[in-house]
Amino acid sequence: MIFGPTPLDEARGAILAHTIRLPGRVLKKGTVLDQAAVAALQQGGHGSVITARLEPGDVPEDEAADRIADALVGPLLARSRASTGRVNLLAETSGLLVIDAQLVNRLNALDESLTLATLASHQPVAAKEMLATIKVIPFAVPGPVLQVAETMIRQGPPPLALHPFRPLKVGLVLSELPGVKESVMEGAVEATRDRVEALCGSLMPPERCRHETTPIADALNRLRRHGAQLLLVAGASAVVDRRDVGPAAIVRAGGAIDHFGMPVDPGNLICLGHIDDIPALVLPGCAKSPKLNGIDWVLQRLFAGLAVTPRDVMGMGVGGLLKEIEARPLPRAEAARAAAPTRPPRRPRQVAALVLAAGRSRRMAPLNKLLVADDKGVPMVARVVDNVLASRARPVVVVTGYERARVEEALAGRPVRFAHAEDYAEGLSASLRAGLAALPEDVEGVVICLGDMPLVGAAMIDRLAAAFDPEEGRAIVMPTFRGKQGNPMLWAREFLPEMMTISGDVGARHLAGKHADRVAEVEMADDAVLRDFDTTEALRQAPGFAGLR
The missing domain is CATH 3.90.1170.30 (Pyrimidine nucleoside phosphorylase-like, C-terminal domain)
Structure with missing residues (x-):
């Protein structure tokens, strides 16, 4: 490339290196000079310009x-x-x-x-x-x-x-010793659940047992039998050796210890093992805190499907000093206050949920599909609402219409708000308008759930909420599976006035095409986001509805 001053009679086809303002026209940096641009420069009194001229190749x-x-x-x-x-x-x-x-x-x-x-x-x-x-x-x-x-x-x-990140089912064993406060145990569960759900996983009901090898081993095996894909042990006393109570319980349960300790502080006293092909970890004491520590680095890799080997752990030392040390001349908190202001950590967005349960279920008549019970006697609409309530979306608003009293009865005792669509016969848009009108003014977004999609779990809804950030362009969040778009969708408040104008038996999906630059697609691990159940035959194929006759 040839760079430098170029006479205008040689400048045609060259690239302008700097912006030049002319009367009535601006030639920007990077402009490829054509005959008109050269003529404008000549009229502007220029005899030469700084350009870049490409050479062969x-x-x-x-x-x-x-x-x-x-x-x-x-x-x-x-x-x-x-x-x-x-x-x-x-x-x-x-x-x-x-x-x-x-x-x-x-x-x-x-x-x-x-x-x-x-x-x-x-x-x-x-x-x-x-x-x-x-x-x-x-x-x-x-x-x-x-x-x-x-x-x-x-x-x-x-x-x-x-x-x-994969939606792993995580089993947690809490060991207990006399004198350990209940608040400490509850804090360990809460911190673990937050970590797991942030990585798109779900925490199984924790197992509590004595701080002894055999009870912990038995609890680990119970969790395995119930489908745990990752096992965690939060000991009442910190592990200090690979032969301590927690690691010994992993071995007793048929597993092995792969590595003890890590060059990350806080998080030094972590123990990594496995039982068959299931990772099994003894957590460091700092895992009871929500603050960043070594366990976060390990969990992120496991949820992403990456192996965590002893070599991986031993390579985490650079950047692994996470804790505050009082002996430092200027602790980080003070340094941050003394420095120029930085953007504060983003708070979670307040996302509400609508469950649309007003339809007349024409394709399953005379049955109301939302009230058809699964093999455990739970109506489909109740399964959907329970899944939504298990997510972080609040409040949960259920839109009723057809057979209002029966739907409300099926959801009795659940902490939901009801919004009745008087004109539900007009179609889906009527339900949507009624639900949107019932939302509090302070919600920043709403995830719109269909009452006939009982396979969409709380982790999926929370995954959509985690991706939601209107300021960064993710104002409409849409789940996908293998590239196919599904439901539920999450919408920022800015779209609510436009959604309120929709009429007929349609929802708001067409608005996503209109605002494509504001859409974020989130790929899901299974096809639950594609599966609604409109007919009796389809519902028989749904997990948990095999006994439908």
Whole structure:
């Protein structure tokens, strides 16, 4: 590439290096000068301009950025369009980002014309979050340099990989000793549940037992029999050796200990093991606190489907000092106050839930599908509402219409609000309007749940809420399974006035197409978000409804 002053009679086809303001026209940096632009410069009194002129083999900046982005994009990664030599890479779902730091460094060392900046490796990310940015520094990249970069990216493991969080069922054993306060036990459960649900998992009812090897081992085996995919032991007394009570219980239950301790503080006294193919961990005492500690780093990898080996743990020391130390000249809290203000941690968005239960169930007549009981005698609408109540969405508003009294009776005793759609016969939009009108003014978003989708669990709803952030463009959150769009959908308050104008037997999904730039898709681990049950035959195929006749 040739860079420097260029006489205007040689400037046609060259790239303008700096913005030039002319009477009635602005020629921006990066403009490829055509005859009209050259004439405007001449009329403006310019005899020459600073330009970049491509030589044979040079690749223009946007084309070069495009090619690098195409090489980097893999499963669950999206990209922006190229502009001014830049392309951003984005997450399509929440998960754990893994970076091949050596390869990224090799790419950045290849030539000063190409740069790749990424987030830190093994960092949890949300859907639509920016993961990396490619920037071409000059106006063009030498062709041979670009070819080497593309080959480096494609010949081995990807430099960036996003591992989605899996909805694991987690079993927790709480061991007890005389004198341990009940509030401490409750705090351990709450902190563990928050960690698990933040990673799209669900916590099974905890097992409580004496702080002895055999009772803990028995509790671990009970949790395994009930389907636990990850086992945690929160001991009444901190583990101090790989042969201590908690680790010994894992061995007694048929497992083995893989590693004890980690170079992360807080979190040093963690013990990693397994029983068959199920990870089994003895938690450090600091896991009873919601503050970041070593267990978070381990859980993030396990939920992302990554193995956590002794070598992995021993490699966590750099950056592993997480705790405050009073001997520091300026503790972090004071340093933060003394420094320039930074953005405060984002508080959880207040998300309400609507359960639409007003329809006439024409396809299952004479039965009302919402009142058909499962194999345990629980009506379908009650299963749906219980799932929603198990999520963090509050308040929960149930919209009634057809057979109002029977639906309300089926939900008796549950902490929900009812909104009746008098004009429910008009179709889905009537239910939607009635429910939206009943929402409190302070909610920031609402997840709209269908009364005939009993397989959508609380973890799925919470996963949608975790991705919801109108300020970052995720104002409509839509679940998907293998690329197919499903329900429920979460909507920011800004869309409520437009939703209130919908009429007929339709919902609000068409608005997502109208506001596509505000939509975030969240991939789910199973097809529950695609499965509604409108007919008796379909309902027989639903888990828990096999006894339907």
